[in-house]
Amino acid sequence: MSQRSESPSPTSITAKLKLSLTPEQKTALDRTVLAYREALNYASEMAFQNGKTTNQAKLHQLVYPTLRERYGLPSQMGCSVSRTVTAAYKAQWTKVKQSKTTKQVRRHKGLDHVMRFVSRTLTYVYGRDMTFKMGQRISICTLEGRIVVPYEGYNNHLAWIAAGAKVGESKLYYQKSRKQYYLLVSLGVDCGEARPEQYTQAVGVDVGQRYHLAAANPLGQTLFVSGKQVRQRKDHYARRRRELQQKGTRSAKRRLMALSGRERRFIADANHKSSCQVLKQFSQSMVGIEDLEHIRQKTERRSSAKASTKQKRANRRRSQWSFAELHSFLSYKAPLYGSLLVKVDADYTSQQCPKCGHTTRANRKNGGLLFCCEECAYTLHADLVGARNICMRTLSVWQAWTDTGCLSFAPGVSDVETKAERLLRYSELRWSPDTSPGCAVRSAVGH
Ligand SMILES: [Zn+2]
Incomplete structure (x- = not known):
């Protein structure tokens, strides 16, 4: 490729x-x-x-x-x-x-x-x-x-x-x-030809359920967009859909059609708003987001009959959540804010400790709200950990672009070796706001 x-x-x-x-x-x-x-x-x-x-x-x-x-x-x-x-x-x-x-x-x-x-x-x-x-x-x-x-x-x-x-x-x-x-x-x-020097910061965007998205840059600035309202509306639509499907009359079918249209527009609207929010707050950025094809696999665990009701509900919300749409909105809007969207590998972004690099599922007790590193006891909001890890990987993509003159949007699943190499590089990334890799990149790029 x-x-x-x-x-x-x-x-x-x-x-x-x-x-x-x-x-x-x-x-x-x-x-x-x-x-x-x-x-x-x-x-x-x-x-x-x-x-x-x-x-x-x-x-x-x-x-x-x-x-x-x-x-x-x-x-x-x-x-x-x-x-x-x-x-x-x-x-x-x-x-x-x-x-x-x-x-x-x-x-x-x-x-x-x-x-x-x-x-x-x-x-x-x-x-x-x-x-x-x-x-x-x-x-x-x-x-x-x-x-x-x-x-x-x-x-x-x-x-x-x-x-x-x-x-x-x-x-x-x-x-x-x-x-x-x-x-x-x-x-x-026309937004001109992109060059690595034209961006002033990197930002990592983590998409999820609890938060529609969480964004972080190396300066410690963050943005959280709550997913609560969307989640409630989605559950409401799911209930209505079930009722109408059970009825099965012709008028029920007609109303199902209208319902699906309304739901689609509602989600598109939410995606439009949150993508604009990120791009406005972090303009002129390299915006990193996880490689989408892996997100389904990552979040969709147990889908069999064994799954609990709670699990099934979580799966439904995940699969209906239009990551792809949010991604495409971010992608086409980014240049309008002087930014560029890049994809980074999604592996272990929620499990890796940003401070010491220790990577294990146990860093997130019960998949809960809090990330707590087993090794160094670094404790942080779990969604923020994801955003920071993505941000560091984005910096690494940016650095490589500056060094080689080639921007690789990275995640090629087929290319196992280079991916392993990338993951190794990621595992060496450390988050510390004072010696932020952002500063390193900027000084390397800078004048
Ligand atoms: Zn740690």
Whole structure:
């Protein structure tokens, strides 16, 4: 695998713009979106009949005249249709190939039938059938020509749009429950090429249950985001879900769907907030987080029938907790705060003594709140121990980047030897605020 850093620039973010439509404009957009969906399904049928083709030019030739005549699509939308359909078939072909090579038990059936497009979406191409106008308005194409619509969004996103961020693909999206159209616009925010000198501190972020996250830097500054409220809400959702599943009626199923959407949005919101909180407090940092693939294994013990009710509840909370989402939020937001997210190995971060390096499960009595080292009696809040260990590993990644000029996002599970070497290096890391490794790194980097 390459040792080069995945270039963190430009960062791509998606701005969700709420469109304020007049009733006439909404009707026009409804008609456009429905015609577009029918056009997608027609093109999908044609692609299927023609060997499930992924050739965009070929499909375009086949369907374009009909898209214009029968569905009345403007020319740019006609092009988007064949692009969307061939991309969808390409994705299915990839899955079929994968299922063959990995010898999955179940064959992938995505290509057995014509692919159907059911949701109301529409892709706009910036500069062609969608443009930003003065006064926070947007011009978009409909079957009856262009409409100019005021929009709302997050202040940060609006500022980037005003500053002329690179606009990528835009998707119109209809939220059924609110009868509201949104435009999801992908914005490219250029943050420059990353260099080790541009960061001023390292911070370790430990994600968990008791605390949604705990963060620590070598200067002794910490941040705890409580997980209590989220935990309670999750338990509430789980209870409701159980009740509705037992009922099993059609309306219960409908309400289950709504419930899952609400829960997903609630978690996304919590993840957005806490990731911003960390990045705001520790700006211009190398932000270290544990390698995600190991987190499940690490926290999910006993899942068999032997598990106690308490254990099962803990497992449920863990598995539903979207570590991956939090990670991705941190990752794309970090450059916006002058920071960079790096992954470090998750092994023993909760068991290693930050002061003397002694590593054993017994350092955490009964998996409790308090970390107490068997060797040196160093005592600290358990979640803080995790954050500090991650912070030290982040410093070590930073140091290696400075020394070698290569940023390795480290955790490759396959590479057992280098991992063992890394773990050995980690075991020699010591936490002491006065001779903080942060100072060492900074002086090595510094001027
Ligand atoms: Zn110790």
